[in-house]
Amino acid sequence: MTSEEQSSAAQTSATQTSATQTSATQTSAAQTSNAGSLGAPASAESGPMVIAGAGQAGALLSIYLARQGHDVTIYESRPDLRRSDIDAGRSINLALATRGIVPLIDVGVIEHVDAITIPMRGRMVHALGDPAPALQAYGSKVHEVIHSVSRTDLNAILLDAAEATGRVTIEFEAQIDSVDLDASLLRFADGTTAPFGVVFGADGAGSRVRKAIAAKGECEFETEWLDHSYKELTLPAAPDGSHQLDPQALHIWPRGEFMLIALANPEGDFTMTLFAPTATFDELNSADSINTFFEAEFADFAALVPDLAEQFQENPTGPLGTMRATGWSYQDKAVLVGDSAHAIVPFHGQGMNAAMESARALHRHISESPDDLAAAFERYEHDRKPDADAIADMALQNYIEMRSGVIDPDYVAKRELALDLEKRHPEHLSPRYNMVMFSTMPYAEAQSRAATQAEIIARAIADPSVDVDGLVAQLPELPELDPLADPKALSVS
Ligand SMILES: Cc1cc2nc3c(=O)[nH]c(=O)nc-3n(C[C@H](O)[C@H](O)[C@H](O)COP(=O)(O)OP(=O)(O)OC[C@H]3O[C@@H](n4cnc5c(N)ncnc54)[C@H](O)[C@@H]3O)c2cc1C
Secondary structure (H helix, E strand, O other): OOHHHHHHHHOOOOOOOOOOOOOOOOOOOOOOOOOOOOOOOOOOOOOOEEEEOOOHHHHHHHHHHHHOOOOEEEEOOOOOOOOOOOOOOOOOEEEEOHHHHHHHHHOOOHHHHHOOEEEEOEEEEOOOOOOOOEEEEOOOOOOOOEEEEEHHHHHHHHHHHHHHOOOEEEEOOOOEEEEEOOOOEEEEOOOOEEEOOEEEEOOOOOOHHHHHHHHOOOOEEEEEEEEEEEEEEEEOOOOOOOOOOOOOOEEEEEOOOOEEEEEEOOOOOEEEEEEEEHHHHHHOOOHHHHHHHHHHHOHHHHOOOOOHHHHHHHOOEEEEEEEEEEOOEEOOOEEEOHHHOEEOOHHHOOHHHHHHHHHHHHHHHHHHOOOOHHHHHHHHHHHHHHHHHHHHHHHHHHHHHHHOHHHOHHHHHHHHHHHHHHHHOOOOOOOHHHHHHHOOOOHHHHHHHHHHHHHHHHHHHHOOOOOHHHHHHOOOOOOOOOOOOOOOOOOOO
C-alpha cells in the first residue's frame, strides 16, 4: 500500500450501475464450482479476459477461468519467480489453513503443495526469561494444524498449473500503470497498451484496477495504518542442515507491545518476523542498540544468529495496514479479488487464505451467471464483503492475542475452557481461532459465534455456578465443512 494509493482513498462512491448489463465476453454456461472444463472459448467480441497480478489470487483464478473454457492473459509486474532469483514479494513463508487448502484441492494442485509444506501443530511460546518454551496446541483433532509454505514455491505451483491448462498466458515484467475502463485498455509503464474485455484486479493491496474503479466513482476505499511495522530475519539451519528449533510449531516470543515469530522452511532455516511499534524500529538504529535489544528480549534467538545486527540493518521494514473497499466491480468490465479488495494485517495468517477463498467464490458466482457478469460481480461482493470485514477485524484482534494474550493467565484459562467445551460439545462450539483456521464457515459467522462463545466463557470463569454446558448446548450447531475439505489433504507429521 503506497502513499500514492492512500491519497486516492478519498475517492467517493456512487451506487453501482449497469447491474443488468450482459457480458459478451463469457460464452460458457458453466454451472459447476468444481473447475470442470467446458471447452467454451472466450469471446473476442468484447475483448480478452485479463488478470492483473500473478499472486495467489490471480494465478488461482486463471486456473478456474481456464477450466471454464476461457483464454486468459495475466500481466505481472515482476519477473517470473520460477526463472529468476527473486522472492515473490513480501514475506518469505506463509501459514496455509483450511480455507486456502480447499481451493488448492479444487484446482488439483494439492499433492504438489503437500511436498512443500511443513505442519505446525501449535504455538510454541517463548516466555521472557523462561528457558523452556511451551507448546499450546491449536486443537485436539489431527487435522487442526496449519502449514508453513514458501510464498515463492506455492506461487510457482499455481503458475505451472495455470500454464498447464494451455489457456493461460503470463506476461511477466508487465507493469500496469493505469486501467482505462472507458477504452477497455491497460496502459503499461513502458508506454505499451493491451485491450481487455474483462479485467480481474488481482494486483494486490496497491491495486491499479481498484484505483480505476474508484476513479469512476464506483469504489470507495480506505487504508488504516497501524503504528506498528514488521521486519523479517533469518534463523539459519544448524551446520548439519537441521532446524535449530522445533519445525512443527509456530514459535512466538510474546512481549506485550511487540513480538517475534518464526515459521520453518524445508531447507532447515526459519523465517523470523519482528512485529513492533514503528517507534521501536526507529530506535534500533545501530548495531549496538539492535544487539542489546535482542539479547534482552529474545536471548535464545539472538544466540543462534551471529549476523543479527547486519540482517536487521539490511532488511526492509514493512508497514502494516488494513484496506477496506466498498464497490469491488465496474459494470461487467472489472472486478477485484484478493488483497486488492480486502488487504488485512497478517496476524491471523489469513490474507492469502482469504484471497484464495475469494477467488473460488468469484469463480462460483461467474459460473452461476456466465451471461450476466455485472450481476455475478455484485453478488460476489455481496457474499464476500461481510466476510472480508470480519476477518479484517479478527486479524487485528489476533495481534493482541499473540503478542500478549498467550502469556496472560486469564486468556490461557479461557482458551483451555473453550477447548474443553469443544471436546464436550463438538457440534456446538469451536474456539474462534479454530473456526477461522480449520473451518470453512463464513468469516462473519465465525466472528459472531466467537462473540457469543466469549460471553458464555467469561460468565463461566467469573461464576463457576453458571451452567456452562447448558448454555453451550443451546448454541446452534456448527455448519458442516465444505464438501471438498479433506483433513488428510496435507501431511500432518
Ligand atoms: C508479513 C506478512 C505475513 C503474511 N503472512 C500470511 C500468512 O501466514 N498466511 C496468509 O494467509 N497470508 C499472509 N499474508 C498475507 C498474504 O501475503 C496476502 O494476503 C496474499 O499474498 C494476497 O494475495 P494476492 O494474490 O491477492 O496479492 P499479492 O500476493 O500481493 O499479488 C499481487 C500481484 O500483483 C502484482 N502487481 C501489483 N501491482 C501490479 C501492477 N501495477 N501491474 C502488474 N502486476 C502488479 C504483484 O507483483 C503481485 O505478484 C502475510 C502478509 C505479510 C505482509
